[in-house]
Amino acid sequence: MRVSRLMLVTLRDDPAEAEIASHKLLLRAGYIRRIGSGIYAYLPLLWRVLQKISAVVREELNAAGALETLLPQLQPAELWQRSGRWAGYTDGEGIMFHLEDRQGRELGLGPTHEEVITALASDLLRSYRQLPVNLYQVQTKFRDEIRPRFGLMRGREFIMKDAYSFHANEDCLKQTYGQMDQAYRRIFQRCGLRAVAVEADSGAIGGSASQEFMVTAESGEDLILAAGDGRYAANQERAVSLAPQAQPLEAAPTAARIPTPGQTSIDALCEAHGWHPTQLLKVLLLLARFEDGLQQPVLVSLRGDQQLNEVKLSNALSLRLAAEHGTLLDLQPLLPDEAAKQGLQAIPFGFLGPDLSDAVLLGGKSWAPRFERFADGTATDLKAFICGANQRDEHCVGARWEAFGGAPISDDLRAAQPGDRCVHDPSQILEASRGIEVGHIFQLGRKYSTALEATFTNESGVEEPLWMGCYGIGVSRLAQAAVEQHHDANGICWPTAIAPYEVIVVIANVKEEAQVELAERLYNQLRLAGVDVLLDDRPERAGVKFKDSELLGIPWRVVVGRGAADGQVELVQRCSGEKQDLSAEALESTLLPQLQLERRGIPLAEAP
Ligand code: ATP
Ligand code: MG
Numbered sequence: 001m002r003v004s005r006l007m008l009v010t011l012r013d014d015p016a017e018a019e020i021a022s023h024k025l026l027l028r029a030g031y032i033r034r035i036g037s038g039i040y041a042y043l044p045l046l047w048r049v050l051q052k053i054s055a056v057v058r059e060e061l062n063a064a065g066a067l068e069t070l071l072p073q074l075q076p077a078e079l080w081q082r083s084g085r086w087a088g089y090t091d092g093e094g095i096m097f098h099l100e101d102r103q104g105r106e107l108g109l110g111p112t113h114e115e116v117i118t119a120l121a122s123d124l125l126r127s128y129r130q131l132p133v134n135l136y137q138v139q140t141k142f143r144d145e146i147r148p149r150f151g152l153m154r155g156r157e158f159i160m161k162d163a164y165s166f167h168a169n170e171d172c173l174k175q176t177y178g179q180m181d182q183a184y185r186r187i188f189q190r191c192g193l194r195a196v197a198v199e200a201d202s203g204a205i206g207g208s209a210s211q212e213f214m215v216t217a218e219s220g221e222d223l224i225l226a227a228g229d230g231r232y233a234a235n236q237e238r239a240v241s242l243a244p245q246a247q248p249l250e251a252a253p254t255a256a257r258i259p260t261p262g263q264t265s266i267d268a269l270c271e272a273h274g275w276h277p278t279q280l281l282k283v284l285l286l287l288a289r290f291e292d293g294l295q296q297p298v299l300v301s302l303r304g305d306q307q308l309n310e311v312k313l314s315n316a317l318s319l320r321l322a323a324e325h326g327t328l329l330d331l332q333p334l335l336p337d338e339a340a341k342q343g344l345q346a347i348p349f350g351f352l353g354p355d356l357s358d359a360v361l362l363g364g365k366s367w368a369p370r371f372e373r374f375a376d377g378t379a380t381d382l383k384a385f386i387c388g389a390n391q392r393d394e395h396c397v398g399a400r401w402e403a404f405g406g407a408p409i410s411d412d413l414r415a416a417q418p419g420d421r422c423v424h425d426p427s428q429i430l431e432a433s434r435g436i437e438v439g440h441i442f443q444l445g446r447k448y449s450t451a452l453e454a455t456f457t458n459e460s461g462v463e464e465p466l467w468m469g470c471y472g473i474g475v476s477r478l479a480q481a482a483v484e485q486h487h488d489a490n491g492i493c494w495p496t497a498i499a500p501y502e503v504i505v506v507i508a509n510v511k512e513e514a515q516v517e518l519a520e521r522l523y524n525q526l527r528l529a530g531v532d533v534l535l536d537d538r539p540e541r542a543g544v545k546f547k548d549s550e551l552l553g554i555p556w557r558v559v560v561g562r563g564a565a566d567g568q569v570e571l572v573q574r575c576s577g578e579k580q581d582l583s584a585e586a587l588e589s590t591l592l593p594q595l596q597l598e599r600r601g602i603p604l605a606e607a608p
Contacts, residue, residue, distance in 0.1 A: 001501070001534050002534070002535050002537050003534055003535065003536040003538055003545075003548075004537050004538050006044070006045070006534070007030075007044065008030050008045075008548070010028060010029055010030050010548055010551055011028040011030075012028075013028075014028065015027045018150075018151065019149070019150065020150050020151075020153075020219040020484065021483070021484060022150075022151070022153075022219075022480045022481070022483035022484035022487065023150050023151035023152075023480070025483055025487055025492050025551070025553075026046065026151060026152070026483060026492075027151070028491075029045070029551045029552050029553070030043055030552075031043055031045050031046035031500075032151060032152065034151075037148050037156065038145055038148025038149075038154065038155045038156030038157070039155065039156055039157055040151065040152060040155060040157075042476070046479065048501070048532075049482075049494070049499070049500050050159060050475060050476060050479055052497065052498045052499075053191060053478055053479060053498050054138050054159075054475060056187055056190045056191055056497065056498070056601075057138065057161050057187055057473060057475065058138070060183045060186050060187045060190070061136050061161075061163065061183060063183070064134070064179050064180065064182075064183045065134060065179075066134040066135065066136045066163055067133065067134065067135050067136070068135075068136055068137065068138075069135045069137050070137050070139065071110070071113050071116050071117065071120075071139070072110070072116065073109055073110045073139070073140065073142070074107050074108075074109065074110075075109075075110050076105070076106075077098070077105070077106035077107060077108060079115040079116060079119055079452070080108060080115055082115070082451055082452050083114065083118070083448055083451045084326070085115070085327070086108075087291040087327050087329065088291065088327035088328075089108065090108070091291070092289060092329030092330040093146060093329065093330050094329070095111055095143040095144045096108045096109065096111050096142075096143070096144065097109040097111075097143075110139075110141060110142060111141055111142060111143045112141065112162065113137070113162055113164070114164065114448050114468075114470060115448070115452065117135060117164040118448040118449055118451075118452045118454045118466075118468070119452055119454070121164075121166050121449070121454045121466060122449075122452055122453055122455070125166055125456050125466060126456055126457060127456055127457050128457065128459055131166060131167055131168045131456065131466075132165060132166060132167045132168070132172050132173075132176055133165065133166050134163055134164070134165040134166075134176060135165075136161060136471075137161070137162060137163075138159065138160075138161045138475060139159070139160065139162070140157055140159055140160075141157070141158055141159070142156065142157055143156060143158075144156055150219070150221075150480075152476045152477055152479060152480040153477055153480055153481075154221075154477075155476065155477075158476045158477065159474075159476040160472055160474055160475060161472065161473040161475055162470065162471070162472045162473075163180070163470065163471040163472075164468065164469070164470045164471075165177075165180075165468065165469040165470075166449075166454075166466045166467070166468055167467040167468070167469070168456065168458060168459075168466075168467065169467060170445075170467055172467065173443055173445075173467040173468070173469050174443065176469055177209070177441060177469050180441050180469070180471045181197065181211065184441065185197070187439075187473070188213060188438065188439070188478075189601055190497055190600065190601035191478065191482060191495060191497055191498050191601060192482065192486065192494075192495020192497055192601055193215050193478070193482055193485060193495070194216055194485060195213045195215050195216070195438060195439075196213070196214050196224065196226070196233060196435065197211050197212070197213055197214075197233070198211065198212050198213075198214055198235050198435070199211060199212075199232075199233065199234035199235065199238050200212040200234070200235045200238055200440060201235065201237040201238040202442060208443050208444075209442070209443040210440065210441065210442040210443065211440070212437050212440045213437070213438055213439035213440070213441075214435025214436060214437055214438070215435060215436045215438050215478075215481040215482075216433055216434070216435050216485070217434060217435065217436050217481065217484045217485055218434055219434070219484055220434035220435040220436040220437075221434075221436065221437075222235055222236070222237075222434065222435045222436070222437055223235070223236040223432055223433075223435075224236070224432065224433050224434065224435045225241070225416055225417075225420075225430040225432055226431055226433065227422045227424070227425070227428040227429070227430060228428055228429065228431060229425065229428050231424055231425070231428075232422055232423075232424050232428070232430075235437075236309075236415060236416060238311070239416035239430070240412060240416055241416035241417070241420035241421060241430050242420060242421040242422070242423060242426055243303065243305075243306060243377075243378045243420065244278070244305070244420070245278075246278035246279070246303060246378070246381070247278050247279055248383065248384075249279045249382075249383075249384045249385060249398065251384065251398075252384070252397065252398035255396050255397065255398045255399045255400070256396070256397050256398060257389050257391075257394050257396055257397075258394070258396075258397055259393060259394060260272070260273075260393060260394060260395045261393045262393065263350075263393075263395075264349070264350025264351070265350075266280055266282060266305070269386070269395065275386060276305075277303075277305035278303055278305050279304065279382075279385060279386055280304030280385060280387065281301055281302075281303065281304065281353075281354060281379055281382065281385045281386065281387035281399070282301070282302045282303065282304045282306065283300070283352035283353060283354055283387060284299070284300045284301075284302070284308055284333065284352075285297065285298070285299055285300075285333070285334040285347070285349070286298045286300065286331055286332060286333050286334055287331070287332055287333075287334045287338070287367070288317055288321075288328055288330070288331045288372075289328075289329045289330050290322070290327065290328055290329060291325065291326025291327040291328075291329060292324075292325045292326050294321070294368060295366050295367045295368060296317075296321065296325075296367070296368045296372055297361060297367055297370075297371050297372070298313070298317065298331070298372045298373075298374065299352070299354070299371040299372070299373045299374070300313060300373075300374045300376070300413060301354045301374070301376065301380075301408070302376045302378060302379050302413065302414055303376070303378035303381075303385075303414075304386075306376060306378050306414040306415070307414065307415040307417070308414070308415065309413060309416075310331060312411070312412060312413050312414075312415075313374065313413050314328055314331050316411045317331065317374075320372065321372070336349045341365075342364040342366070343363055343364060343365055344360065344363065344364050344367075346359075346360040347360050348388065348391055348392045350388070350392075351388035351389060351390065351391060351392055351395065352387075352388040352390060353387045353389060353390045353396060353399070354375065354379075354387060354404060354408070355390065355404045356371070356390050357390070358370040358371055374408070374411055374413060375407070375408045375409075375410050375411070375413075376410060376411065376412065376413040377410040377411075377412060377414075378414055379410070380401065380407040380408065381410075382401075383400065384398050384399065384400050385399055385400075386398075387399050416430060417430070418430055418431055418432035436477065436481040436484065437474070437477075438473060438474055438477055438481050439472060439473040439474070439478075440471075440472050441469070441471045441472075442469060442470050442471070443469050444469055445468065446465040446466070446468070447468075449465035449466040449467070449468055450465045454466050479498070482495060482498060483553075486553075486575070487553070490550040490551065491550045491551035491552065492551065492553025493553050493555075493574050493575040494554070494555060494574075495598075495601065496555045496595065496598035496599055497600070497601045499532075499553065499554060499555050500532070500552075500554075501533060501534045501554050502531055502532045502533065502554070502595055502599075503526055503531055503532070503534070503554065503556045503557070503558060503591065503595075504533070504534040504535075504536055504549045504552070504556070504557050504558070505519050505522055505523045505533060505534070505536065505557075505558045505560060506519075506542070506545050506546065506549060506557060506558065506559050507535070507536060507537055507560055508542040508545075508559060508560060508562070509542065509561070510537060510539050511539075512564065514564040514565045515560050515561065515564040516537075517564075518560050518564045518567070518569070519537075519560040519564075521584075522560065522569070522584060522587060526587075526588070529588060529592060531591070531595060534554065536548070536549065542559075542561065546559075550574065553574060554574060555573070555574050555575065555598065556571065556572070556573060556574065556591060556595075557571070557572040557574065558570070558571055558572075558587065559571075559572065563581070567583050567584045567585065568581055568582070568584070569582065569587060570582075571587065571590065571591070
């Protein structure tokens, strides 16, 4: 391809709309353009990158025995109602775009495809003899994200590879899950990415085990907690750890109420009274909204130094209430003015104790008149503690669970933190790093097959629901994650395996006959040898063209300049900046073996 025909528009300055390096660079180098919030055009250069990533994905999945298919993006509401996910995906913080057709039937634009594929499986898979099968597609997904941002990282329309497997038993599911894990590792390695596998929360998709693949990067939205020994790594949403030891509270025969005017935070209380945060009980008030309309006040006790993990609380709440009240639609901290709007004045915000009476909810307009109470293990483990006295400007010192009728059943609700000791080995400490989630694999079990009645006849002639797994890769997010991991001050440094072009031949001065002639010859020679090559034939200054080639991130640059008359060219490696002069004759034999290696995704030697 000739750069003069590439519709290349590069920007010198950082666009105001972009915050992180990869987003800025993709815009500046002419890979993407924003069309609307979370909606991007993939320009020809990026499309080539996406095609290369998809090709790697296809090769590895085909090798693992998966079959490619293409499922509809328009999905009837009825399928989602049968799985029980319609309300969760369309109401509250639901992310499914949905619409009504001319007959008044409701449809959703596919954010994911468990429902569609399970309906197909129920139709097509009848006997254990057909199992296992694994189907995948590479397709545009739609999600009305609450906060679309960072360009392709969190789009409202993006490209995903999603795969779904069906099995006669759990062992077989686990085997395929393991094969997909291996295939994913190869895919990311071949794409030149440093990625780590971490334990993950299964979220709205449901099911049991799940694992995310994170591209490590400072700008990543996810916090990864990992042990130094490499034996444990998890997304913070899911991570477990041992909490630091508490400082026991001096024994006192009875609890005493003391004045704590205006001291509504753990910090303020510790500062005023010289307490340690681990001696306090933190009582949080939240409001959960369920599918059937239930608005449920939730009271959570944690030890004073601990933070609530809302994902863990959502899971615990769903376990307790979803069977009766449907999907948990959202969960938010409850603020004093919302209580006032309910007509509830009696809640002593800032001074809550775990024994706060349900009576404070009486007379509310729409909330359930009793609390759902939860406690983290760090709270229930306390023998004696300081907590709010349920009375403005008062706390209780030396409170004990016995006085409240015994410690409540505890759940793990605390957020694991960097520096915490590990559960598998307390001598190991959790360390934090940031990651971009590029893939997620799940053992779904029988949740969808049961809901959508996708059954098969087993070896004994008995019908039972299919076992399922599902496996996603964010193809467009992966492209940007690669830039986030591989760039420098001058631009992108694509790993060769996914670079839009592998080599750019730059004519230093298009007015020089000898340069044009040699460059054209090398360009054609490389094309014939199967190299993805660009020819920068623009009538620009050489410096401009060098800058553009660096911004674009083409792995190898061949400069045809003054030496052309003597058959000499310069070869520059983008990631290391290393230059070498060589004869045009030697170019092919130097470059081709190197490209062969790089296409297989060997780690970039000196990549930034
Ligand atoms: P996230 O937690 O980042 O919102 P998710 O867990 O909802 O993602 P999955 O349902 O697991 O995402 O989707 C599979 C993959 O699709 C993710 O691992 C991610 O790489 C990609 N992906 C998800 N949402 C987006 C998005 N809005 N834009 C781009 N890629 C996305
Ligand atoms: Mg995910």
